[in-house]
Amino acid sequence: MSTHRLQFLLATLTLLTFAGCRDPKITSYRVRKEAPPKMPLVSSEGNAPQLHFKAPNGWSEQPAGSVRVASFAISGTDGRKADMSVTQFPGDVGGDLANVNRWRGQIQLAPLNEADLPKEVHEQDFPAGHFSLIDMVSDKPVIEGKYHSRILGAWLKQPDRTWFFKLSGDADLVAAQKSAFEDFLKSLTISAPTVTDSALGGTTNSDVSTSSGVAASGADTGAGAHTVTWIAPTTWSAKPLGAMRKGSFSVHSDGGEADLSIISFPGDAGGVAENLNRWRGQIQLATLDAAALAASSSTIANGNLRFTVVDYSGTTASGPTRLIGAILPLDNETYFFKLMGPESTVSQNKQAFMDFLKTVQVR
C-alpha cells in the first residue's frame, strides 16, 4: 500500500473514532423519594403482636420502614441527633451476647466475652415485661470524628420473639434522653397475636423467604429466580436474615450454638468443587482436587432435586468445628445450605438437617 493510501486510511480511522464512544460523566438530579419496599424483612402482619406506646416530648415519629416496628428521630442543639428504633425478630436472634456485641460493633467497641456480659447488663421490670438493659459509650469520637456515640439498649424476650429498643446517637444527647427512654419503656404495652402460630408444627419460611427482595443476592433481582421453601424443625430458632441470607437458624444443644445458613447465588457460583473447597477453607481444611471432593461428598435426592452433601470436621478460632453442607444447583442459581458449629451440636442435629433437606421444595 502506498504511503498516501496509508495516510488516508489513518485519517478515516480518526474520523470514525468520534463514533461510538460512551462518555461517562458524573450527573446530578433531584427526584421524588421512592415509596419504601412493600415487603417487610420480618412479617409484621398476621400473627405479630401489636405494639402500643406513648412517645416522649421531643421525639418525632418516623415511618416504620421495612425492619423497624417504630422509629423516632430526636434532635439536640448544634444539629446533634439521636435515633430510637424498635425492632422485633423471631426467636432469640443468636442470644444476648451476640446482640450486645452487634451493638458494641456499631459504636466501634470491642466485643465482650460471656463472663463480662452480666456486669454490663442489668434487668428491670416494666409493665410490658421483664427487660434487659445496657448502656454503652464509644471510647472514640465515632460521629464525624468529633463526637462520642452512646447506645441505650433494652430487649424484651417473649416465648417466640425478641423485641429490641435502641436509642443511639450523640453521647450527650442520649444521656439527656435517658429518663425519656425509660418513660417510653414504661409506656409500652404489647397486645397478644391475633392469629396463633402455624399449625405445621414447625417454622416455615413463608414469612421470611418472600422478604429477600431486599437486595440479598442477584438471584432475586432478575427474572428466573425460584421460590424455594422449607420447613425447619421447631427446635431451631429463626434468626434475622441479614443482607445475604435466604434463611437463617440458630441450632442449640449442650455443646453450644451452631448456625444454619441458607444462601443463593446466581448461576453455578463458581461450581460445586470450588464451593466445597471454600467450605473446607472455613474450617481450616486443605483444598482437595475434584476426584477427592467427589469421594468426600454424597448425593441425596428429594423428588427431582439433587443435593450434593458433605460432612467435614475441622477447626476454627472457637475450637473443633463440624460443617454439614448441601449444595442444590437449580437451572440459573445455586442454593447453599450449611450447618456449622461445635462438633457435638452438629452431630446431634445431623439427622434433623438431612430431614430438613427433604422438606425443601422449589417452585
Added chain:
Amino acid sequence: MRNVIKSFVEFFVSLKLTVVLLALSALMVFFATLDQTQLGVWGIQHKWFQSLIVLQNIKGLPIPIFPGGYFLGGLLLINLVSAHIYRFKLSWKKSGIFITHAGLIVLLVGELLSGVVQRESTMKLDEGDTKNYSESTHYNELAIIDATDPEFDNVVAIPDALLTNDASLQYAKLPFRVVVKAFYPNAFLQMRNQVPNAPDSLATMGVGTQVVATPMPLTYKENEANEPAAFIELIGREGPLGTYLVSTQLRPQSFELEGKKWQLVFRPERYYTHYTVTLEKFSHDRYAGTDIAKNFSSKVRLQTDDGHTDREVLIYMNNPLRFDGLTYYQASFDPSNEHNTVLQVVKNPSWILPYVACAMLFTGLIIQFGISLIAFASKRRRQNAHA
C-alpha cells in the same frame, strides 16, 4: 497535490476495497460467532461490532487482532458513497441500482446510529408499583443521595466506568471527595463470620466491616450477572469520613454529615423520565403443564408529570408502548412472583431507519429487475416481429 487527490479518490472508489471489506466483514461475523461462546451476545457486540479495532487481552495486554465493525462499516459506507459520486451517472436505466444503493447507505448509517445512540434498560414492576425510571442492564452507578428533604432526594450519580482503582472524584454538589480504594468488576460477598481466615476489610464504616468481598472473574453468561463491588473512601473538608464497601448486592447505607442525611448505594444505572408508569395488572398464560409462557401482558397506567397524559395501555408481545422516544416491550416476568412484570425499555431514535432501508432496497430491486424484464421482453418481441 493532484497525485494525492487522485490516489485518495482511487483508494476509496475502488471495487477491490469493497471486495476486501466484504470479505473481512464475513470473517468478522465468523470470528465473533466463535467468540460468542466466551463472551455472550452483549460482549461480542461491543468487542467486535461496536468498535473500531478488536482488542484481545493477551497476557494482560490489549492486542489489536482485527478491524472492528465500525471500521469496516464506516469504510464500506465511504466506499459506497464515493463510488456513487465518482462513477454513477443518474439515468432511468440505473435508477433501481441507485435506489438499492441508497437503501444500503441508509442501512449502514442506521446501524451506526443504533450502535451510538441506542440505550437498553429494564423496568421491573410489581402490581401497584409506580416508577419513573428504568434501570440499565449493563451499567451500574454509585448513587450518593442527599436524603435530608422528606419528599425529594438529591442524587449525584457516578457511573461505574469512573470507579477505577485509586480514582479521586470531586463534585461540586458533594461536601466530600470520593476516593476509590479498590474496584472489583465482579465480586462474591460473604458474611465475615463465615470466613474465619479472611483478610481485614478495607471498610471502616457501614455493613462492609462485616462482609468479605472476594473478586471474581467477569461472567458473560446469559443467565448470570456481574455483581461489582468497590471500597469507597469519603474524605471531607476536615479529613477522612470512613471507607464503605458498596456493591450491587448491598442495600443503601446511611450516614450523617454536617446535619444532612446521606445514603450510599451502588445500583444499576437509572434513566429517569418525566412521566410515571404504574403496573395495574399483569396476566400470563402458560402452555399446559409447563412453565413456558404462552402469552403475557401488562396493563399499565401512564401519567405525565404535567398532567397532559393519563391513560391505560396494554403492553403485550409484539405490541409495545411507544412514548416520548422510548419503547416499552413486554420482555419477561418473575416466575416466582405472579404479580411482577419485566419491561424492556429501548431508546433508539433511529429505529425507523432499517425499515426505510428495507423498503428502499425492495423498491430499487423491483425497479431494476422490472427495467431489465421490460428491456428483455421488448427485445424478444422485436426478434419475433423480425422472424
